[in-house]
Amino acid sequence: MAKLDAKIPEGPIKDKWTNHKNNINVVNPANKRLIDVIVVGTGLAGGSAAASLAELGYNVKSFCFQDSPRRAHSIAAQGGINAAKNYQNDGDSTYRLFYDTVKGGDYRSREANVYRLAEVSTNIIDQCVAQGVPFAREYGGLLDNRSFGGVLVSRTFYAKGQTGQQLLLGAYSAMSRQIGKGKIKMFNRHEMMDLVIVGGKARGIISRNLITGEIARHSAHAVVIASGGYGNVFFLSTNAMGSNTSAAWKIHKKGAFFANPCYTQIHPTCIPRSGEYQSKLTLMSESLRNDGRIWVPKNMKDVEAIRAGSMKPVEIKAEDRDYYLERRYPAFGNLVPRDVASRAAKERCDAGYGVNATGEAVYLDFASAIMRYGKEKAIIIHEPNASEARIQELGKKVIEDKYGNLFQMYEKITNDNPYETPMQIYPAVHYTMGGVWVDYNLMTTIPGCYAAGEANFSDHGANRLGASALMQGLADGYFVLPYTIGDYLANDIRTGEVSTSSAEFDEAEQVVKERLNFFINNKGTKSVDHFHKRLGKVMWDKVGMSRNTQGLKEAADEIRVIKEEFWKDVMVPGELNELNQELEKAGRVADFLELGELFAKDALDRNESCGGHFREESVEPDGEQKGEAKRDDVNFKYAAAWEWKGDPKDAELHKEELTFNDIELKQRSYK
Amino acid sequence: MTENGMNLTLKVWRQKSDKDKGQIETYQVKDISEHMSFLEMMDTMNEQLITAGKEPVAFDHDCREGICGSCSLFINGEAHGPDRGVTTCQLHMRKFKDGDTIYIEPWRSKAFPVIKDLVVDRTGFDRIMNAGGFISVNTSGNTQDANSIPIPKDDADHAFDAATCIGCGACVATCKNASAMLFVSAKVSQLALLPQGKIEAKDRVLNMVGQMDAEGFGSCTNTGACEVECPKGISLDNIARMNREFMSASITSDK
Incomplete structure (x- = not known):
């Protein structure tokens, strides 16, 4: 395993990061002016990295495919951001946040990275407040917190249901300041087409101007990939339409190992699909599970009546409802972690109890909460004899104060009023824990090429806890990468400007142009979306929430068939040198088709159930936990890092053994 | 049907x-x-x-x-x-x-030229932000503790409401003058309402308004259509606040 050195610093876990910062090389300010860094992606990780690197004095070139860096998909995060501030005096600490994150990830993340994440989490909040991020506050003027799934303390900072937006606009404003100063050169509506390696080191990228189609060469001393996750391999997900894996996949094909692609988070509470035309799925925040009860009818005749429209959910009596999470997991009930809640919904729907036309929906019901809050409120306002109608009215007002914007969003999409009838929800792909393998310094297996945020693999193991993605993106960009990249660049102060007139740049540009030409000239008969939808269906049916050997093998075969047809028959209208959205999609789907196959291969290889990865062959055989996910620490306590060998089926596995010195491995139980 | x-x-x-x-x-x-x-x-x-x-x-x-x-x-x-x-x-x-x-x-405005079909160029908004839509604080692990400056909840809430602007440009598209006042005032307001933003408040409003004019956006004549069409309900109060900030900065600034 000589190829995989995680470069974890020596010493006790609480001193590793401090010692490391003290010992690594630093580039002096005069030399930083001579060094160029490319950052691909302007979400929380890329935006914060670009701003911080420019502040330090490096010349930064920043790329995004959107029309403005402010639109990266981090903007859509709703719930909040974790930080071990312990403002609530409820016993939170760096260690506790570290512990919760490792446990939540089902013991498949790297201890040292997670500890550092917990350590810098408090700096993030300080930094964001200093930038003018308007977090929620209490009447005393101090910051408010709320609690999230899977933890026992209140450590989540938030800005109503728009925390991601506010944090991203903070990073964007820091970027704007550097763009105004000329320290960041911003390339909006540009897509990275390939990485250029010179002398074994990442030395630049090839980009395409999405408006003019111009192909350009950009050189640098280091390249940072912060291009997000690959959830859109499923076609339908809560990701943005443009979210793609191409930057990450391009560096993978140039030598960066890709780790744990099978770790995908399927979020339990999304608005179900309504038809074949569906283009994306919308999340309903996890916070709703604090007050909503999840159920399906107990009797098949009620299911059929509901689907036929002859019965309404509110007409089903309490004893005829199956509150399956409360039944199966009495200790945690409706607040089990995301992976467990998602699988339980699938189990009921597979058994035929889904409550909409597609059979893929369960109820999230607020009626009990409305009555409970209404009664409490009636006492507070001295109306002990309030009628049931009055109690309902009071209760609805309380629910509106807590979740008003989410209820409004639900009603706009579905035309159902969730105050009067239960919401319909179903799990959907939301986040990918897997990604480009990086060492402790966030460097990939290509020297000088880094990966940050959702694009890398390191911090969330096999399952991410709520409100931790924002924390990781900003930790990587503001507080980790700006230090660690200096250690590498310190050896580059004499290099001078990297030339773009080399054989390596020539070749990379040539390959990019050939592929674009191919798409335009192929003139097949089927649209890009046709193939993307087929890929998504295979992924969802066979590599989705529940996986088995046969299905995974079939999936790999079916994806290969789709891939073959795609290259034969894809049709990309329009021209090369203009805004051509179909051409953009074609390149992205081509990469998803390869990633999808590696995904299935990784899922097949990992014959254990852990976090979001559930293998039907690996369940608890008996006892109280019968049928629950069974992790296998003897055989699978490693990160699976795949090396590209020309085809996904030939990818070579490298294992990074995970060692747990500070946390004892246990089974996660929610019974 | x-x-x-x-x-x-x-x-x-x-x-x-x-x-x-x-x-x-x-x-x-x-x-x-x-x-x-x-x-x-x-x-x-x-x-x-x-x-x-x-x-x-x-x-x-x-x-x-x-x-x-x-x-x-x-x-x-x-x-x-x-x-x-x-x-x-x-x-x-x-x-x-x-x-x-x-x-x-597409959006119709001189400052938002059409790129193709329904796609327009809104980078004018980015340039206005680059001119001053930020607080000048470098990334550092040593900024003061987030709770060391309490902020009245009303101020924080109003700052948040202004900050929910998504920069879509509906305000410009709908305004008969193609004015960007609602967009610019939302950012000016957010930062002017917070103690961290007050230090640079004068320069910020002068620079952002200057860039807004340079981009070719029109003037505000208080029609109020922007507020009606804004998908995020950004309030006209922000424009009033920006006008106050601008007036006061113009009179008292040394620059």
């Missing part, structure tokens, strides 16, 4: 590039479900065009949940269409009926 949904006539602005003249083209779409989002209806139209060997209509969109600010359609003469408090991607077809003719155009 057929049993499969609505039949609609679409009048869509087509324009090859910023150098070409554009024109309205007519397309028919069939079997549109009332549960579709407006952009899914556009997807259906485009799939139809591609299958017929024609070039699909270009339009900006990304998150499709009303927060990224990419989508930008002028639908039947209204920014983001007939519904209120939503972006185009959140608009659903149940707001239309069978047989309707729908006009779909």
Whole structure:
């Protein structure tokens, strides 16, 4: 395993990061002016990295495919951001946040990275407040917190249901300041087409101007990939339409190992699909599970009546409802972690109890909460004899104060009023824990090429806890990468400007142009979306929430068939040198088709159930936990890092053994 | 209406590039479900065009949940269409009926030139932000503790309300003067309301307004259409606050 050195610093876990910062090389300010860094992606990780690197004095070139860096998909995060501030005096600490994150990830993340994440989490909040991020506050003027799934303390900072937006606009404003100063050169509506390696080191990228189609060469001393996750391999997900894996996949094909692609988070509470035309799925925040009860009818005749429209959910009596999470997991009930809640919904729907036309929906019901809050409120306002109608009215007002914007969003999409009838929800792909393998310094297996945020693999193991993605993106960009990249660049102060007139740049540009030409000239008969939808269906049916050997093998075969047809028959209208959205999609789907196959291969290889990865062959055989996910620490306590060998089926596995010195491995139980 | 949904006539602005003249083209779409989002209806139209060997209509969109600010359609003469408090991607077809003719155009403003079809160039907004839409604080692990400066909840809430602007440009598109005052004032207000932003408040408002004018956005004549069409309900109060900030900065600034 000589190829995989995680470069974890020596010493006790609480001193590793401090010692490391003290010992690594630093580039002096005069030399930083001579060094160029490319950052691909302007979400929380890329935006914060670009701003911080420019502040330090490096010349930064920043790329995004959107029309403005402010639109990266981090903007859509709703719930909040974790930080071990312990403002609530409820016993939170760096260690506790570290512990919760490792446990939540089902013991498949790297201890040292997670500890550092917990350590810098408090700096993030300080930094964001200093930038003018308007977090929620209490009447005393101090910051408010709320609690999230899977933890026992209140450590989540938030800005109503728009925390991601506010944090991203903070990073964007820091970027704007550097763009105004000329320290960041911003390339909006540009897509990275390939990485250029010179002398074994990442030395630049090839980009395409999405408006003019111009192909350009950009050189640098280091390249940072912060291009997000690959959830859109499923076609339908809560990701943005443009979210793609191409930057990450391009560096993978140039030598960066890709780790744990099978770790995908399927979020339990999304608005179900309504038809074949569906283009994306919308999340309903996890916070709703604090007050909503999840159920399906107990009797098949009620299911059929509901689907036929002859019965309404509110007409089903309490004893005829199956509150399956409360039944199966009495200790945690409706607040089990995301992976467990998602699988339980699938189990009921597979058994035929889904409550909409597609059979893929369960109820999230607020009626009990409305009555409970209404009664409490009636006492507070001295109306002990309030009628049931009055109690309902009071209760609805309380629910509106807590979740008003989410209820409004639900009603706009579905035309159902969730105050009067239960919401319909179903799990959907939301986040990918897997990604480009990086060492402790966030460097990939290509020297000088880094990966940050959702694009890398390191911090969330096999399952991410709520409100931790924002924390990781900003930790990587503001507080980790700006230090660690200096250690590498310190050896580059004499290099001078990297030339773009080399054989390596020539070749990379040539390959990019050939592929674009191919798409335009192929003139097949089927649209890009046709193939993307087929890929998504295979992924969802066979590599989705529940996986088995046969299905995974079939999936790999079916994806290969789709891939073959795609290259034969894809049709990309329009021209090369203009805004051509179909051409953009074609390149992205081509990469998803390869990633999808590696995904299935990784899922097949990992014959254990852990976090979001559930293998039907690996369940608890008996006892109280019968049928629950069974992790296998003897055989699978490693990160699976795949090396590209020309085809996904030939990818070579490298294992990074995970060692747990500070946390004892246990089974996660929610019974 | 057929049993499969609505039949609609679409009048869509087509324009090859910023150098070409554009024109309205007519397309028919069939079997549109009332549960579709407006952009899914556009997807259906485009799939139809591609299958017929024609070039699909270009339009900006990304998150499709009303927060990224990419989508930008002028639908039947209204920014983001007939519904209120939503972006185009959140608009659903149940707001239309069978047989309707729908006009779909790009944002219209000198400062937002058309790139292609329904896609416009909104980088003027970015340049206004680069001129001063920030607080000058470097990344550092040593900024003071986040709770060391308490902020009155009302101020924090008002700052948040202003900060929810998604930068879509509906305010500009809908304004008869193509003014960007609502957008600029939202950022000026957010930062002016917070103690961290007060230090640079004078320079910020002067620089941002200066850039706004340089971009060619029009003046504000208090029509209030921007507030009505804003998908995020950004209040006109922000414009009043910016005017106060600007006036005071113009009189008292040394620059």
